[in-house]
Amino acid sequence: MDYSKTAAGVLQGVGGEENVSSLVHCATRLRFVLKDESKADTAAVKATPGVVTVAQAGGQYQVVIGNDVPDVFAEIGKISKLGAASADGAATDAPKGNLFNRFISMISSIFTPVLWALAGTGLLKAFLAAAVTFNWITTDTTTYAVLNALSDAFINFLPIALSITAARYFKANEWTSLAIAGALVYPTMAGLVGQPGLTFFGIPFTMVSYVSSVIPIIVVVWLQSHAEKFLYHVLPGAVKRFMTPMIVVLFAVPLVFVVIGPISDLLGGGLGKGIGWVFDNAPWAGGAIMGGLWQVFVIFGLHWGLVPLFTLEFQTTGQILLVGPVFAAVLAQAAAVAGVWVRARNKNLKSLAAPATLSGFLAGITEPAIYGINLPLKRPFAFGIVGGAIGGAIIGIGGVFAKAFVVPSGLALPALFGNGNMIMLIIGLGVAIVVPFLLTAIVGFVEPAEEAAPAPASAENDLVVLSPLDGTVVDLSETPDAAFAEGALGDGVAILPRSGALYAPFDATIAAAFPTGHAIGLRHADGAEVLIHIGIDTVKLAGQHFDVKVTTGQQVKAGDLLLEFDGDAIEKAGYDLTTPIVVTNGELYPAITDRASGPVSHGEPLFTAVSVESAAVTA
Structure with a gap:
Protein backbone atom coordinates (compact mmCIF):
# COMPACT_ATOMS: atom_id res chain seq x y z
CA MET A 1 0.00 0.00 0.00
CA ASP A 2 1.13 3.52 -0.81
CA TYR A 3 0.03 5.16 2.44
CA SER A 4 0.29 8.71 1.12
CA LYS A 5 -1.93 7.95 -1.88
CA THR A 6 -4.46 6.17 0.29
CA ALA A 7 -4.51 9.03 2.78
CA ALA A 8 -4.95 11.65 0.08
CA GLY A 9 -7.68 9.68 -1.66
CA VAL A 10 -9.64 9.09 1.54
CA LEU A 11 -9.39 12.69 2.70
CA GLN A 12 -10.50 13.94 -0.70
CA GLY A 13 -13.35 11.44 -0.75
CA VAL A 14 -14.81 12.44 2.59
CA GLY A 15 -15.15 16.01 1.39
CA GLY A 16 -11.75 17.37 2.38
CA GLU A 17 -10.39 18.51 5.71
CA GLU A 18 -12.98 21.26 5.94
CA ASN A 19 -15.76 18.64 6.13
CA VAL A 20 -14.16 16.71 9.03
CA SER A 21 -15.14 17.47 12.62
CA SER A 22 -12.85 14.85 14.11
CA LEU A 23 -10.77 11.84 13.17
CA VAL A 24 -9.60 8.90 15.26
CA HIS A 25 -8.49 5.41 14.34
CA CYS A 26 -8.90 2.02 15.96
CA ALA A 27 -7.25 -1.27 15.05
CA THR A 28 -8.49 -1.32 11.46
CA ARG A 29 -10.57 1.81 10.74
CA LEU A 30 -10.32 5.51 10.22
CA ARG A 31 -13.28 6.87 12.18
CA PHE A 32 -14.43 10.25 10.84
CA VAL A 33 -17.11 12.46 12.30
CA LEU A 34 -18.17 14.51 9.28
CA LYS A 35 -19.90 17.86 9.33
CA ASP A 36 -22.03 16.82 6.35
CA GLU A 37 -22.00 13.16 5.31
CA SER A 38 -23.77 14.02 2.07
CA LYS A 39 -20.58 15.70 0.86
CA ALA A 40 -18.67 12.42 1.12
CA ASP A 41 -18.18 10.48 -2.12
CA THR A 42 -18.42 6.95 -0.75
CA ALA A 43 -17.85 5.34 -4.13
CA ALA A 44 -14.60 7.27 -4.56
CA VAL A 45 -13.47 6.37 -1.05
CA LYS A 46 -14.16 2.68 -1.65
CA ALA A 47 -12.25 2.86 -4.94
CA THR A 48 -9.18 4.32 -3.25
CA PRO A 49 -6.31 1.77 -3.29
CA GLY A 50 -5.87 0.39 0.22
CA VAL A 51 -9.47 0.92 1.33
CA VAL A 52 -11.36 -2.29 2.16
CA THR A 53 -14.82 -0.75 2.52
CA VAL A 54 -16.82 2.05 4.14
CA ALA A 55 -19.28 1.70 7.03
CA GLN A 56 -21.56 4.49 8.26
CA ALA A 57 -22.70 3.73 11.79
CA GLY A 58 -22.71 5.08 15.31
CA GLY A 59 -22.58 8.67 14.07
CA GLN A 60 -19.27 7.96 12.35
CA TYR A 61 -18.07 7.62 8.77
CA GLN A 62 -15.80 4.58 9.13
CA VAL A 63 -13.20 3.82 6.46
CA VAL A 64 -11.90 0.27 6.88
CA ILE A 65 -8.19 -0.01 6.04
CA GLY A 66 -6.98 -3.09 7.92
CA ASN A 67 -3.74 -3.53 9.84
CA ASP A 68 -2.07 -0.59 8.06
CA VAL A 69 -4.51 1.98 9.43
CA PRO A 70 -1.94 3.68 11.76
CA ASP A 71 0.30 4.42 8.76
CA VAL A 72 -2.55 5.90 6.71
CA PHE A 73 -3.66 7.89 9.75
CA ALA A 74 -0.14 9.28 10.11
CA GLU A 75 -0.08 10.31 6.43
CA ILE A 76 -3.38 12.16 6.83
CA GLY A 77 -1.72 14.05 9.69
CA LYS A 78 1.05 15.09 7.30
CA ILE A 79 -1.24 16.53 4.64
CA SER A 80 -3.81 18.11 6.96
CA LYS A 81 -4.30 19.48 10.44
CA LEU A 82 -6.18 16.33 11.41
CA GLY A 83 -4.48 13.62 13.38
CA ALA A 84 -2.44 14.13 16.52
CA ALA A 85 -5.01 15.87 18.71
CA SER A 86 -8.03 13.95 17.50
CA ALA A 87 -6.12 10.65 17.69
CA ASP A 88 -6.74 10.70 21.41
CA GLY A 89 -10.46 11.07 21.07
CA ALA A 90 -11.01 14.82 20.90
CA ALA A 91 -13.95 15.99 18.85
CA THR A 92 -14.02 19.52 17.52
CA ASP A 93 -17.78 19.37 17.13
CA ALA A 94 -20.41 17.28 18.88
CA PRO A 95 -21.36 14.19 16.87
CA LYS A 96 -24.59 14.44 14.95
CA GLY A 97 -27.43 11.97 14.70
CA ASN A 98 -29.81 10.37 17.15
CA LEU A 99 -29.04 9.78 20.79
CA PHE A 100 -27.98 6.18 20.25
CA ASN A 101 -25.50 7.11 17.49
CA ARG A 102 -24.07 9.86 19.65
CA PHE A 103 -23.63 7.44 22.54
CA ILE A 104 -21.78 4.93 20.36
CA SER A 105 -19.59 7.70 18.98
CA MET A 106 -18.77 8.88 22.51
CA ILE A 107 -17.86 5.40 23.75
CA SER A 108 -15.73 4.77 20.66
CA SER A 109 -13.82 8.03 21.03
CA ILE A 110 -13.21 7.59 24.77
CA PHE A 111 -12.18 3.93 24.65
CA THR A 112 -10.23 3.79 21.36
CA PRO A 113 -6.99 5.37 22.68
CA VAL A 114 -6.79 3.04 25.71
CA LEU A 115 -8.04 -0.16 24.08
CA TRP A 116 -4.70 -1.59 22.99
CA ALA A 117 -2.95 -0.85 26.27
CA LEU A 118 -5.91 -2.45 28.03
CA ALA A 119 -5.79 -5.47 25.74
CA GLY A 120 -2.00 -5.78 25.88
CA THR A 121 -1.79 -5.75 29.66
CA GLY A 122 -4.81 -8.04 29.80
CA LEU A 123 -3.02 -10.52 27.55
CA LEU A 124 0.03 -10.34 29.80
CA LYS A 125 -2.22 -11.10 32.78
CA ALA A 126 -3.69 -14.05 30.89
CA PHE A 127 -0.24 -15.46 30.17
CA LEU A 128 0.74 -14.95 33.81
CA ALA A 129 -2.40 -16.81 34.96
CA ALA A 130 -1.58 -19.65 32.57
CA ALA A 131 1.99 -19.78 33.92
CA VAL A 132 0.62 -20.15 37.46
CA THR A 133 -1.86 -22.81 36.33
CA PHE A 134 0.89 -24.89 34.75
CA ASN A 135 3.24 -24.33 37.71
CA TRP A 136 5.78 -22.44 35.62
CA ILE A 137 5.82 -19.70 38.25
CA THR A 138 4.61 -19.46 41.85
CA THR A 139 2.68 -16.59 43.40
CA ASP A 140 5.06 -16.18 46.34
CA THR A 141 7.99 -14.92 44.24
CA THR A 142 8.99 -11.33 43.58
CA THR A 143 9.04 -12.17 39.87
CA TYR A 144 5.32 -12.90 40.08
CA ALA A 145 4.75 -9.72 42.08
CA VAL A 146 6.47 -7.60 39.42
CA LEU A 147 4.66 -9.27 36.52
CA ASN A 148 1.33 -9.08 38.34
CA ALA A 149 1.81 -5.34 38.90
CA LEU A 150 2.70 -4.83 35.25
CA SER A 151 -0.37 -6.70 34.04
CA ASP A 152 -2.88 -5.56 36.67
CA ALA A 153 -2.11 -1.87 37.17
CA PHE A 154 -3.73 -0.49 34.02
CA ILE A 155 -7.12 -2.14 34.54
CA ASN A 156 -7.05 -1.16 38.23
CA PHE A 157 -6.34 2.48 37.46
CA LEU A 158 -8.55 2.58 34.37
CA PRO A 159 -10.42 5.68 35.65
CA ILE A 160 -7.18 7.65 35.39
CA ALA A 161 -6.73 6.69 31.72
CA LEU A 162 -10.37 7.39 30.92
CA SER A 163 -10.15 10.77 32.63
CA ILE A 164 -7.71 11.88 29.94
CA THR A 165 -9.64 10.54 26.94
CA ALA A 166 -12.97 11.75 28.33
CA ALA A 167 -11.50 15.20 28.95
CA ARG A 168 -10.34 15.38 25.35
CA TYR A 169 -13.71 14.27 24.08
CA PHE A 170 -15.73 16.67 26.26
CA LYS A 171 -13.12 19.46 25.93
CA ALA A 172 -12.40 19.62 29.64
CA ASN A 173 -9.07 20.37 31.30
CA GLU A 174 -7.15 17.08 31.25
CA TRP A 175 -5.15 17.73 34.37
CA THR A 176 -8.19 18.65 36.43
CA SER A 177 -9.82 15.44 35.21
CA LEU A 178 -6.69 13.57 36.24
CA ALA A 179 -6.87 15.12 39.72
CA ILE A 180 -10.49 13.95 40.05
CA ALA A 181 -9.65 10.41 38.91
CA GLY A 182 -6.67 10.29 41.23
CA ALA A 183 -8.91 11.08 44.19
CA LEU A 184 -11.28 8.25 43.23
CA VAL A 185 -8.53 5.61 43.40
CA TYR A 186 -6.51 7.27 46.19
CA PRO A 187 -5.36 4.52 48.62
CA THR A 188 -6.96 6.17 51.68
CA MET A 189 -10.33 6.36 49.91
CA ALA A 190 -10.01 2.77 48.70
CA GLY A 191 -9.51 1.75 52.33
CA LEU A 192 -12.94 3.15 53.23
CA VAL A 193 -14.81 0.81 50.88
CA GLY A 194 -17.51 -1.06 52.80
CA GLN A 195 -16.99 0.78 56.10
CA PRO A 196 -20.15 2.02 57.89
CA GLY A 197 -20.94 5.50 59.21
CA LEU A 198 -19.15 7.56 56.54
CA THR A 199 -20.19 11.23 56.23
CA PHE A 200 -19.12 14.33 54.34
CA PHE A 201 -20.03 17.52 56.25
CA GLY A 202 -22.77 15.51 57.90
CA ILE A 203 -24.06 13.99 54.64
CA PRO A 204 -23.97 10.19 54.92
CA PHE A 205 -22.57 8.22 52.00
CA THR A 206 -21.39 4.74 51.12
CA MET A 207 -17.88 4.38 49.70
CA VAL A 208 -17.81 2.03 46.70
CA SER A 209 -14.78 0.77 44.83
CA TYR A 210 -13.69 2.84 41.85
CA VAL A 211 -11.02 0.35 40.80
CA SER A 212 -11.57 -0.50 37.09
CA SER A 213 -14.71 1.67 37.07
CA VAL A 214 -16.01 3.37 33.93
CA ILE A 215 -19.27 5.25 34.47
CA PRO A 216 -18.35 7.59 37.38
CA ILE A 217 -15.32 9.18 35.72
CA ILE A 218 -17.06 9.68 32.36
CA VAL A 219 -20.10 11.28 34.01
CA VAL A 220 -18.08 13.57 36.27
CA VAL A 221 -15.77 14.71 33.44
CA TRP A 222 -18.85 15.58 31.38
CA LEU A 223 -20.11 17.67 34.30
CA GLN A 224 -16.63 19.15 34.72
CA SER A 225 -16.61 20.36 31.10
CA HIS A 226 -19.80 22.35 31.67
CA ALA A 227 -18.66 23.69 35.04
CA GLU A 228 -15.39 24.91 33.57
CA LYS A 229 -17.14 26.82 30.80
CA PHE A 230 -19.32 28.55 33.37
CA LEU A 231 -16.46 29.34 35.77
CA TYR A 232 -14.14 30.64 33.03
CA HIS A 233 -16.94 33.01 32.05
CA VAL A 234 -17.81 34.37 35.52
CA LEU A 235 -14.48 34.38 37.39
CA PRO A 236 -12.06 37.31 37.06
CA GLY A 237 -9.19 36.71 34.67
CA ALA A 238 -6.60 37.14 37.40
CA VAL A 239 -7.81 34.12 39.39
CA LYS A 240 -9.83 31.88 37.07
CA ARG A 241 -6.85 29.75 36.00
CA PHE A 242 -6.27 28.35 39.49
CA MET A 243 -9.69 28.96 41.06
CA THR A 244 -11.52 26.95 38.39
CA PRO A 245 -9.72 23.62 39.00
CA MET A 246 -9.92 24.16 42.76
CA ILE A 247 -13.68 24.71 42.68
CA VAL A 248 -14.28 21.88 40.21
CA VAL A 249 -12.30 19.34 42.24
CA LEU A 250 -13.83 20.56 45.51
CA PHE A 251 -17.36 19.92 44.29
CA ALA A 252 -16.86 17.12 41.74
CA VAL A 253 -15.10 14.57 43.93
CA PRO A 254 -17.60 14.68 46.81
CA LEU A 255 -20.40 14.58 44.22
CA VAL A 256 -19.00 11.31 42.94
CA PHE A 257 -18.56 9.86 46.44
CA VAL A 258 -22.04 10.89 47.63
CA VAL A 259 -24.19 10.56 44.49
CA ILE A 260 -22.67 9.38 41.20
CA GLY A 261 -20.58 6.53 42.58
CA PRO A 262 -23.34 4.79 44.60
CA ILE A 263 -25.87 5.16 41.75
CA SER A 264 -23.44 3.84 39.12
CA ASP A 265 -22.44 1.03 41.47
CA LEU A 266 -26.11 0.11 41.86
CA LEU A 267 -26.70 0.21 38.10
CA GLY A 268 -23.49 -1.65 37.36
CA GLY A 269 -24.25 -4.25 39.97
CA GLY A 270 -27.72 -4.74 38.52
CA LEU A 271 -26.32 -5.05 35.01
CA GLY A 272 -23.71 -7.51 36.19
CA LYS A 273 -26.38 -9.57 37.93
CA GLY A 274 -28.50 -9.41 34.79
CA ILE A 275 -25.69 -10.77 32.67
CA GLY A 276 -25.05 -13.42 35.29
CA TRP A 277 -28.76 -14.36 35.30
CA VAL A 278 -28.77 -14.88 31.53
CA PHE A 279 -25.68 -17.06 31.63
CA ASP A 280 -27.01 -18.94 34.71
CA ASN A 281 -30.48 -19.63 33.31
CA ALA A 282 -29.97 -19.70 29.56
CA PRO A 283 -26.19 -19.74 28.98
CA TRP A 284 -26.65 -21.20 25.53
CA ALA A 285 -28.73 -18.16 24.52
CA GLY A 286 -26.23 -15.62 25.83
CA GLY A 287 -23.38 -17.51 24.17
CA ALA A 288 -25.23 -17.88 20.87
CA ILE A 289 -26.09 -14.17 20.73
CA MET A 290 -22.54 -13.04 21.45
CA GLY A 291 -20.94 -15.72 19.24
CA GLY A 292 -23.32 -15.29 16.34
CA LEU A 293 -23.93 -11.56 16.28
CA TRP A 294 -20.65 -10.06 17.53
CA GLN A 295 -19.25 -9.61 14.02
CA VAL A 296 -22.54 -8.09 12.90
CA PHE A 297 -22.16 -5.60 15.76
CA VAL A 298 -18.64 -4.90 14.51
CA ILE A 299 -19.90 -4.11 11.00
CA PHE A 300 -22.20 -1.40 12.33
CA GLY A 301 -19.76 -0.20 14.97
CA LEU A 302 -22.19 -1.24 17.70
CA HIS A 303 -19.64 -3.41 19.52
CA TRP A 304 -18.34 -0.24 21.17
CA GLY A 305 -21.55 -0.09 23.14
CA LEU A 306 -20.67 -3.47 24.69
CA VAL A 307 -17.09 -2.64 25.68
CA PRO A 308 -18.18 -0.82 28.87
CA LEU A 309 -20.28 -3.88 29.77
CA PHE A 310 -17.10 -5.97 29.82
CA THR A 311 -15.43 -3.61 32.28
CA LEU A 312 -18.60 -3.26 34.37
CA GLU A 313 -18.97 -7.03 34.60
CA PHE A 314 -15.33 -7.34 35.59
CA GLN A 315 -15.67 -4.62 38.23
CA THR A 316 -18.74 -6.18 39.85
CA THR A 317 -17.95 -9.89 39.52
CA GLY A 318 -14.20 -10.14 38.89
CA GLN A 319 -14.81 -12.07 35.69
CA ILE A 320 -16.13 -11.48 32.15
CA LEU A 321 -18.60 -14.10 30.88
CA LEU A 322 -19.35 -12.06 27.76
CA VAL A 323 -15.85 -12.48 26.35
CA GLY A 324 -15.76 -16.28 26.02
CA PRO A 325 -18.34 -16.59 23.20
CA VAL A 326 -16.72 -13.68 21.34
CA PHE A 327 -13.66 -15.89 20.83
CA ALA A 328 -15.94 -18.23 18.89
CA ALA A 329 -17.26 -15.34 16.77
CA VAL A 330 -13.77 -14.12 15.87
CA LEU A 331 -12.26 -17.53 15.13
CA ALA A 332 -15.33 -18.55 13.10
CA GLN A 333 -14.86 -15.68 10.64
CA ALA A 334 -11.12 -16.45 10.47
CA ALA A 335 -11.98 -20.09 9.70
CA ALA A 336 -14.44 -19.04 6.99
CA VAL A 337 -11.82 -16.96 5.23
CA ALA A 338 -9.39 -19.89 5.59
CA GLY A 339 -11.95 -21.94 3.67
CA VAL A 340 -11.90 -19.29 0.95
CA TRP A 341 -8.10 -19.48 0.90
CA VAL A 342 -8.25 -23.25 0.36
CA ARG A 343 -11.07 -23.32 -2.21
CA ALA A 344 -10.56 -20.19 -4.27
CA ARG A 345 -8.95 -20.37 -7.70
CA ASN A 346 -8.90 -16.63 -8.19
CA LYS A 347 -5.30 -15.59 -7.46
CA ASN A 348 -6.29 -12.15 -6.18
CA LEU A 349 -8.81 -13.73 -3.82
CA LYS A 350 -6.21 -16.17 -2.52
CA SER A 351 -3.69 -13.39 -1.99
CA LEU A 352 -6.25 -11.49 0.12
CA ALA A 353 -7.44 -14.56 2.03
CA ALA A 354 -4.00 -15.66 3.20
CA PRO A 355 -3.04 -12.62 5.33
CA ALA A 356 -6.68 -12.15 6.41
CA THR A 357 -6.68 -15.71 7.80
CA LEU A 358 -3.50 -15.19 9.79
CA SER A 359 -4.64 -11.78 11.04
CA GLY A 360 -7.97 -13.22 12.21
CA PHE A 361 -6.61 -16.30 13.95
CA LEU A 362 -3.57 -14.77 15.60
CA ALA A 363 -4.53 -11.15 16.34
CA GLY A 364 -8.32 -11.28 16.25
CA ILE A 365 -8.39 -8.58 13.54
CA THR A 366 -11.25 -9.75 11.32
CA GLU A 367 -12.15 -6.60 9.37
CA PRO A 368 -9.89 -7.50 6.40
CA ALA A 369 -11.56 -10.93 6.28
CA ILE A 370 -15.11 -9.62 6.71
CA TYR A 371 -15.03 -6.59 4.43
CA GLY A 372 -12.51 -7.82 1.90
CA ILE A 373 -13.77 -11.38 1.43
CA ASN A 374 -16.49 -12.94 3.61
CA LEU A 375 -19.13 -10.24 3.37
CA PRO A 376 -18.74 -9.58 -0.40
CA LEU A 377 -18.91 -13.35 -1.03
CA LYS A 378 -21.95 -13.58 1.35
CA ARG A 379 -21.86 -17.31 2.07
CA PRO A 380 -18.58 -17.38 4.04
CA PHE A 381 -19.86 -14.58 6.28
CA ALA A 382 -23.12 -16.47 6.91
CA PHE A 383 -21.18 -19.68 7.60
CA GLY A 384 -19.06 -17.73 10.10
CA ILE A 385 -22.18 -16.53 11.91
CA VAL A 386 -23.50 -20.10 12.10
CA GLY A 387 -20.21 -21.46 13.45
CA GLY A 388 -19.83 -18.58 15.90
CA ALA A 389 -23.38 -19.00 17.24
CA ILE A 390 -23.04 -22.77 17.78
CA GLY A 391 -19.55 -22.45 19.26
CA GLY A 392 -20.61 -19.51 21.43
CA ALA A 393 -23.60 -21.46 22.77
CA ILE A 394 -21.35 -24.36 23.75
CA ILE A 395 -18.85 -22.04 25.44
CA GLY A 396 -21.73 -20.32 27.25
CA ILE A 397 -23.04 -23.66 28.53
CA GLY A 398 -19.53 -24.39 29.80
CA GLY A 399 -19.56 -21.22 31.90
CA VAL A 400 -16.22 -20.11 30.42
CA PHE A 401 -15.05 -16.67 31.44
CA ALA A 402 -11.99 -14.42 31.44
CA LYS A 403 -10.33 -12.78 34.41
CA ALA A 404 -8.82 -10.01 32.30
CA PHE A 405 -9.94 -7.72 29.48
CA VAL A 406 -8.47 -9.10 26.26
CA VAL A 407 -9.13 -8.74 22.55
CA PRO A 408 -10.35 -12.22 21.55
CA SER A 409 -7.81 -13.96 19.34
CA GLY A 410 -5.72 -17.10 19.17
CA LEU A 411 -2.90 -15.42 21.08
CA ALA A 412 -5.29 -14.35 23.85
CA LEU A 413 -6.71 -17.83 24.55
CA PRO A 414 -4.69 -18.19 27.80
CA ALA A 415 -7.12 -15.63 29.29
CA LEU A 416 -9.74 -18.39 29.32
CA PHE A 417 -7.58 -21.24 30.59
CA GLY A 418 -8.74 -22.68 33.89
CA ASN A 419 -11.89 -20.52 33.98
CA GLY A 420 -14.94 -22.71 33.53
CA ASN A 421 -15.35 -26.03 31.74
CA MET A 422 -12.29 -26.41 29.54
CA ILE A 423 -13.73 -29.40 27.68
CA MET A 424 -16.68 -27.28 26.59
CA LEU A 425 -14.29 -24.49 25.62
CA ILE A 426 -12.29 -26.83 23.39
CA ILE A 427 -15.45 -28.27 21.83
CA GLY A 428 -16.96 -24.80 21.34
CA LEU A 429 -13.85 -23.38 19.68
CA GLY A 430 -13.47 -26.53 17.61
CA VAL A 431 -17.02 -26.27 16.31
CA ALA A 432 -16.59 -22.52 15.69
CA ILE A 433 -13.54 -23.25 13.54
CA VAL A 434 -14.48 -26.51 11.81
CA VAL A 435 -18.10 -25.72 10.84
CA PRO A 436 -17.50 -22.49 8.85
CA PHE A 437 -14.27 -23.85 7.36
CA LEU A 438 -15.92 -27.01 6.03
CA LEU A 439 -19.08 -25.21 4.88
CA THR A 440 -16.99 -22.65 2.99
CA ALA A 441 -14.57 -25.20 1.53
CA ILE A 442 -17.24 -27.77 0.58
CA VAL A 443 -20.44 -25.84 -0.14
CA GLY A 444 -18.41 -23.04 -1.64
CA PHE A 445 -19.36 -19.58 -2.86
CA VAL A 446 -19.76 -17.63 -6.07
CA GLU A 447 -16.20 -16.78 -7.01
CA PRO A 448 -15.47 -13.56 -8.92
CA ALA A 449 -13.98 -13.97 -12.36
CA GLU A 450 -10.22 -13.72 -12.61
CA GLU A 451 -9.19 -10.33 -13.90
CA ALA A 452 -6.88 -10.29 -16.86
CA ALA A 453 -3.31 -9.61 -15.83
CA PRO A 454 -1.88 -6.37 -17.16
CA ALA A 455 0.45 -6.71 -20.11
CA PRO A 456 4.14 -6.55 -19.17
CA ALA A 457 6.05 -3.45 -20.06
CA SER A 458 7.68 -3.49 -23.47
Missing part, protein backbone atom coordinates in the same frame (compact mmCIF):
# COMPACT_ATOMS: atom_id res chain seq x y z
CA ALA A 459 9.49 -1.13 -25.76
CA GLU A 460 6.16 0.36 -26.73
CA ASN A 461 5.57 1.19 -23.06
CA ASP A 462 8.27 3.84 -22.97
CA LEU A 463 6.59 7.05 -21.85
CA VAL A 464 7.42 10.52 -23.10
CA VAL A 465 6.72 12.89 -20.23
CA LEU A 466 5.87 16.42 -21.34
CA SER A 467 6.74 19.43 -19.26
CA PRO A 468 3.90 20.25 -16.86
CA LEU A 469 5.23 23.78 -16.27
CA ASP A 470 6.70 26.82 -17.92
CA GLY A 471 10.14 27.32 -16.43
CA THR A 472 13.76 26.27 -16.41
CA VAL A 473 14.90 22.65 -16.15
CA VAL A 474 17.56 21.88 -13.54
CA ASP A 475 19.21 18.64 -12.55
CA LEU A 476 17.32 16.72 -9.88
CA SER A 477 20.46 16.66 -7.73
CA GLU A 478 20.17 20.45 -7.36
CA THR A 479 16.83 20.11 -5.55
CA PRO A 480 17.21 21.52 -2.01
CA ASP A 481 15.68 18.39 -0.50
CA ALA A 482 17.83 15.33 0.16
CA ALA A 483 15.10 12.78 -0.58
CA PHE A 484 14.56 14.16 -4.08
CA ALA A 485 18.17 15.12 -4.74
CA GLU A 486 19.45 11.63 -3.93
CA GLY A 487 16.73 9.97 -5.99
CA ALA A 488 15.15 8.25 -3.00
CA LEU A 489 11.69 9.07 -4.35
CA GLY A 490 12.52 8.27 -7.96
CA ASP A 491 14.51 9.54 -10.95
CA GLY A 492 13.54 12.52 -13.08
CA VAL A 493 14.24 16.26 -13.33
CA ALA A 494 13.29 19.45 -11.54
CA ILE A 495 11.86 22.72 -12.89
CA LEU A 496 12.07 26.28 -11.58
CA PRO A 497 8.59 27.59 -12.54
CA ARG A 498 8.07 30.96 -14.18
CA SER A 499 4.25 30.79 -14.11
CA GLY A 500 1.62 29.44 -11.74
CA ALA A 501 -0.15 26.81 -13.83
CA LEU A 502 0.47 23.05 -13.74
CA TYR A 503 -0.64 20.91 -16.69
CA ALA A 504 -0.96 17.15 -17.24
CA PRO A 505 2.30 15.80 -18.74
CA PHE A 506 0.54 12.81 -20.40
CA ASP A 507 -2.84 11.08 -20.59
CA ALA A 508 -3.33 9.78 -17.05
CA THR A 509 -5.45 8.93 -14.06
CA ILE A 510 -5.01 11.23 -11.07
CA ALA A 511 -3.59 8.77 -8.52
CA ALA A 512 -3.39 11.39 -5.77
CA ALA A 513 -4.63 14.97 -5.71
CA PHE A 514 -3.40 16.21 -2.35
CA PRO A 515 -5.89 18.51 -0.61
CA THR A 516 -3.00 20.79 0.25
CA GLY A 517 -2.36 21.28 -3.48
CA HIS A 518 1.39 20.94 -3.09
CA ALA A 519 1.66 17.67 -5.05
CA ILE A 520 -0.06 15.62 -7.74
CA GLY A 521 0.42 11.92 -8.48
CA LEU A 522 -0.41 10.58 -11.96
CA ARG A 523 -0.64 7.04 -13.36
CA HIS A 524 -0.35 6.19 -17.07
CA ALA A 525 -2.39 3.34 -18.55
CA ASP A 526 0.84 1.36 -19.12
CA GLY A 527 1.73 1.59 -15.45
CA ALA A 528 4.16 4.50 -15.17
CA GLU A 529 3.62 6.61 -12.06
CA VAL A 530 4.86 10.18 -11.85
CA LEU A 531 4.90 12.53 -8.88
CA ILE A 532 4.99 16.32 -9.31
CA HIS A 533 5.89 18.13 -6.09
CA ILE A 534 5.48 21.90 -6.29
CA GLY A 535 8.13 23.51 -4.13
CA ILE A 536 9.96 22.19 -1.09
CA ASP A 537 8.12 21.72 2.24
CA THR A 538 5.10 23.52 0.78
CA VAL A 539 2.82 20.99 2.45
CA LYS A 540 3.23 23.23 5.51
CA LEU A 541 1.17 25.90 3.74
CA ALA A 542 -1.85 23.62 4.28
CA GLY A 543 -3.31 24.52 0.86
CA GLN A 544 -2.75 28.26 1.06
CA HIS A 545 -1.83 29.76 -2.36
CA PHE A 546 -2.88 26.53 -4.19
CA ASP A 547 -6.06 25.91 -6.22
CA VAL A 548 -6.48 22.24 -7.21
CA LYS A 549 -8.62 21.69 -10.31
CA VAL A 550 -8.78 17.87 -10.30
CA THR A 551 -9.72 15.07 -7.92
CA THR A 552 -8.25 11.66 -7.17
CA GLY A 553 -9.43 9.05 -9.68
CA GLN A 554 -10.18 11.63 -12.41
CA GLN A 555 -9.06 10.94 -15.98
CA VAL A 556 -7.07 13.72 -17.65
CA LYS A 557 -5.54 14.33 -21.06
CA ALA A 558 -2.08 15.70 -21.75
CA GLY A 559 -2.23 19.49 -21.42
CA ASP A 560 -5.24 19.59 -19.08
CA LEU A 561 -4.93 22.14 -16.27
CA LEU A 562 -4.30 20.31 -12.97
CA LEU A 563 -3.87 23.18 -10.54
CA GLU A 564 -2.86 26.81 -10.17
CA PHE A 565 -0.56 28.33 -7.56
CA ASP A 566 0.69 31.76 -6.56
CA GLY A 567 4.45 31.41 -6.94
CA ASP A 568 5.25 34.89 -5.67
CA ALA A 569 3.21 34.40 -2.47
CA ILE A 570 4.79 31.01 -1.87
CA GLU A 571 8.29 32.43 -2.19
CA LYS A 572 7.41 35.40 0.04
CA ALA A 573 6.29 32.86 2.64
CA GLY A 574 9.86 31.53 2.61
CA TYR A 575 9.51 28.41 0.47
CA ASP A 576 11.69 27.25 -2.43
CA LEU A 577 9.67 26.72 -5.64
CA THR A 578 11.95 24.10 -7.18
CA THR A 579 9.53 21.44 -8.48
CA PRO A 580 10.72 17.83 -8.83
CA ILE A 581 9.02 15.63 -11.46
CA VAL A 582 9.98 12.01 -10.77
CA VAL A 583 8.98 8.49 -11.82
CA THR A 584 8.12 6.73 -8.56
CA ASN A 585 7.92 3.10 -9.75
CA GLY A 586 11.47 2.59 -10.92
CA GLU A 587 11.06 -1.19 -10.86
CA LEU A 588 8.95 -0.89 -14.04
CA TYR A 589 10.68 2.20 -15.47
CA PRO A 590 14.31 1.92 -14.36
CA ALA A 591 15.86 4.49 -16.68
CA ILE A 592 15.32 8.14 -17.68
CA THR A 593 16.60 9.37 -21.05
CA ASP A 594 16.30 12.42 -23.32
CA ARG A 595 16.20 14.88 -20.43
CA ALA A 596 15.46 18.44 -21.47
CA SER A 597 17.62 21.30 -20.23
CA GLY A 598 17.34 25.05 -19.93
CA PRO A 599 14.10 26.96 -20.58
CA VAL A 600 11.05 24.83 -21.29
CA SER A 601 7.34 25.48 -21.90
CA HIS A 602 4.51 23.23 -20.84
CA GLY A 603 3.69 20.60 -23.45
CA GLU A 604 7.30 20.29 -24.65
CA PRO A 605 9.13 16.92 -24.15
CA LEU A 606 10.77 16.82 -20.71
CA PHE A 607 12.19 13.27 -20.52
CA THR A 608 11.45 9.69 -21.53
CA ALA A 609 10.72 7.02 -18.93
CA VAL A 610 12.22 3.79 -20.28
CA SER A 611 10.33 0.58 -19.50
CA VAL A 612 12.05 -2.42 -17.95
CA GLU A 613 11.71 -4.40 -21.19
CA SER A 614 13.31 -1.64 -23.25
CA ALA A 615 16.10 -1.33 -20.71
CA ALA A 616 16.72 -5.09 -20.95
CA VAL A 617 16.85 -5.00 -24.75
CA THR A 618 19.25 -2.04 -24.68
CA ALA A 619 21.48 -3.82 -22.15
